[in-house]
Amino acid sequence: MSKIGVFVCHCGTNIANTVDVERAVASARELPGVAFASEYKYMCSEPGQQMIKDAIEEYGLDRVVIASCSPRMHETTFRKMLKDTKVNPYMLEIANIREQCSWVHTDKAKATEKAIRLIRMSVAKAARDEPLFASSIPIEKRALVIGGGIAGIQAALDIADAGHEVALLEREPSIGGKMAMLDKTFPTLDCSACISTPKMVDAGAHPNIKLLTSCEVVKTEGYIGNFQVTIRRNARYVNHDICTGCGLCETKCPVKTDSEFNHGLSKRPAIYKLFPQAVPSKPVIDKNSCLKLTKGKCGVCEKVCPLGCIDYADEDREFTETFGAIVFATGYELIDWTALYGEYGGGRYPDMLTGLQFERLVNASGPTEGHIVRPSDGKEPKTVAIVKCVGSRDPKKGKSYCSRACCMYAAKHAHQILDKLPGTRVFIFYIDVRTPGKGYEEFYDQTRKDGAIYVRGRISKIYKDGDKLVCNGEDTLLGKQVKVMADMVVLETAMTPSSGIEELATMFGVARDVNDWIQEAHPKLRPVETQVGGVFLAGTCQGPRDIPDTVAHASAAAAKVVSLLNKSEMETSPMISVVRREHCCGCGACEKICPYTAITLEEIDDRVGAKRVKRPIASVNSGLCQGCGACTAACRTGAIDLLGFRNAQILEEVDALCL
Amino acid sequence: MSVKETNDPKIIAFCCNWCTYTGADLAGLNRSHYPENVHIVRVPCSGRVNPQFILRAFRNGCDGVMVCGCHPGDCHYSTGNYFTRRRFTLMKRLLEYNGIDPGRFHARWISGSEAGKFRDTAEEVTAMVRKLGPNTRYREYARREMSADE
Amino acid sequence: MENERLNQLMERAGVRQYDCYQCGKCSGGCPMAHVMDLKPRGVMRCAQIGSLRRILESNTIWLCTGCHTCAERCPHDVDIPAVIEEMRYEAAAEGLTRRDSKVLNEVFLANIRMFGKNHEMLLAGLYNMLTLKPLQDMASLPHMYKNKLLKLLPKEPKNLTEIEALVKRAEKWRGLK
């Protein structure tokens, strides 16, 4: 028989005014298993706690029920207290007779009856409590940041500055991401390269940061504190250990193929650096366009390389490393508008650019050295139409969400055109202008005053007439159709999650929202965490945002990583699922329902009669299980149960109420 | 021992720790008043609530059962309450089949900030269950079983 | 009252007026918007603010060609042609049919009742007579005559009484005025 001690708190008058504490104590004494019952003014106070400790000692109690305020208030307090006693901290139940009884009822007799019932339920549950022991897992003090854009760079630098090792992984041959492509940044118009390249160099040179460019994650195992991540380094065909980045090979390569960095606005050789300021500042060979690798002839780069860095036999290599924390910083891509918007020509007209193409066009280090000219004929445009919300706010053809940054960079593009080509007519077609940010509204205001013509209406059709691009729309403020004969059109297209995010998210068991952005653990209170312990979010992988928000988000993620890595080990809650192997039929229902991929089917040797058989049974990974108990409700045989909230315990509570 | 013959119903409310239990605590903090009939059992997630718990409650003569959790999409454990939703649409039918008025069973989404909604729900369910009268369906059965236990 | 009627019509059209966020993509691409006194977006706006009257009295509902460009491009998949069609029946019921459309429709219906088919030139000729525009498109007559493009009467379907009965039965349903 268990020896339960029941302690009823007055909470000053908070409880005692509405609940007859003495009656409650008297009735508790009658309950089976109760060895002692008492009351006190403030159970949570020093003397109150001492009283409990003394009673445990004196009456040899093995479990404790405290009737007081909500367990959300003092459960941890009392657990801590029990650590110094013979009673296991998890052999504790709290009857909530304040928030859920004395505060919400007025009739003292009825409230007392209810308090008695609540205590009865807790005692019944406590009788089935069992000792539980929090385990701790060691933490590998290294972080993996996936994605080398500004979010990844910022997170890596912050974590590295705090003294932890970081691997910064990027699938392209250079870090830098989208920000490296931009010309100027709103609303201050400082040059994007001038503020991002120093960060790239810092990341490249930081003693705590290891760059993993041309790398992709292929597999991951483990959990918070101990992720074993298998990474593939795609073949570079250039030995970066000896390459000095002199660039001779690039100038001699005979191949010309579309530059991905310039979004097809210029050509690059097959052996190339992504862009001149690339970090690492060493070239790689693109195996899809290299003549030697595709057709077996050429080999010019090998001949001209003074150091013999070229290695056509290079192969993809896989390696596995352990990390304590993961940061997703996988960023965004622009939606492929050409497949969606036939009414805009579906990509048939070369003088229609996306926002990022325009960034390259207007960028001093871009294909035209910053001259705004039409890709088709190299002429300066006299009239430019900027179309916002292409693919955004369009549930039918594109995405239902607002891409957040476009209103501001559309204004920036207008400003840049008016600045570089005074006298140009710039029309901005918009549905709403959204400028929530420091200095943003002022920037929009200035752009308007500088002469950008804002037309409220979504463009309906764009087609070519001679060398003009005709934009048909409605000026909804006038209620009249408008037709703009533009020389160039800039489409501010929607941000979408980077390709490959699906596989990566699935690998780590991280959830995605309806639009495939990574789902944060809580939209307000846990914006940089995922629901998987140890996996954090930085930047646009979580949703569209601009650079200031991205950097803030990345630093927040870094702070979370640092606070995790600062511990050498982590205590895990013992209230997790357990499997009674002999009852498990291996149906896998629990595996399917588990939101944390904490349950796997594992094969065990078993006997059926005299026969040895192999059969699958569920197995819970204690590092991944968060104790939600969904599996227990799904289990058909009742083989899986939740410690601390066992089926039997809850049923006892139910029975105790119905007595 | 027997189930009391009274029209003061006993209602059990399985509340998830993260949303509804917090909401009920907040109702207390706000000193919102609701009937004494509602008794909360704390569970980590509404997805933890095994249909067996509900059947047991009704068998034992409990007059009403509530299962409350986070709003769909807000589950602390990301997906638990979706399962709750599906499971308890079926539950209603099962109860009906067993001769229990489905009006005795309610699944509701109440967030940690919705103290008012918790109070309203508690009042509403109590009123509805009171109208249905005591749950005597399994009384004989339960009584026999209990005396056999003793 | 007016609002209830509006909502009823919208429900019949299967369109929720608040789906529209007034971006104007419909009107920007509408081939007839240049002559409409209420653009397709305006129709949706009036539906949102409960101004049924303006829709019924607009020329929009009579000038729409039913080409579905608006619906095709609408980001929120608002079926404006369906709204316009319902509004047209309602306007007709109130006797608000635009004069020229009314004449054309009557001539057309007479045509169908007489032949079961639509005889293009007979239709145009009668229409011109009734609207006092004798010369509209008549420059093409000699060409048509020369090339035997005008049989004076179309092949009749065998069962004209059946067509007549069909038209009669169609009158039972709402809208045929």
Added chain:
Amino acid sequence: MRKYSYFPGCSMESTAKPYRLATEYVMGKLGIGLVEIEDWNCCGATSGHTLSEALGLALPARSLALAEKRNPELDILTGCASCYARLRLAMYKARTDERAKYIIEKTIDMPYAAAREVYNFLDVFSLPDVREGIAERVVRKLTGLKAACYYGCLNVRPAEVTGAPDRENPTSMDEIVALTGAEPVDWAFKAECCGAAHQNDAASASRALPHRILRDAQSNGAEAIVTACPMCNLNLEMRQDGYVNRTGMDRIPVFSLSELLAVAMGASAKRIALEAHYVPSAAVLARALRRKDA
């Protein structure tokens, strides 16, 4: 052999003489059987559905129901975009909207199961084996004929009714035209409305519609416009006087896809009454026939 219940439509019986003759010629060559729906009636375009929903659905449904009754194994084919739109809508509504089906059957006083599909010529010509057949039967190449393929609005929209994959820049006709050696031009008004519906009752307001189409075709280098509808064809041809006066551009021949195919398959201009067009088209076709592959 492919066989369809055929709905010619009112225009085919009068103004669209070359279209009718060419269609008969091409279908004959391709071995596609056209079984004219017995006792068919006008589809109602466009006054039918302007007058009432019931009339707009019942007029086309009557012909469809007759076709399904007589030849339950045959799908229905029509060469007119307006007829196609009305017939296909009646089919679609009868399948998806119980209320509409009820109205239809009560009004036509016949059961209508909507068991068979309604197709237009583009659908049929695009079938892989028919396309092969066309390629095989092209005996005279229309080399380098710059043709603007005009689909019209009702052959492609509304999407849920027609099921057309691309409503802004359709390509099925371009692919068929290319089989004859002609060069389809890239232009932007393939599926814009020509306004044929209002050429009587809103004449001056709707004239701009065909004019815009003609202009875009010509400014993209088209020598001729190829249509898939007799109404579109007539409208684009008849409005050219006003167009020439207004824009100062030249006239441009407009003929149907059937005529283009017939010529490529060897039909003489006389055989398909090409002279019946308002804008002479024989010259453009003859020029293309003379042209050698460059």
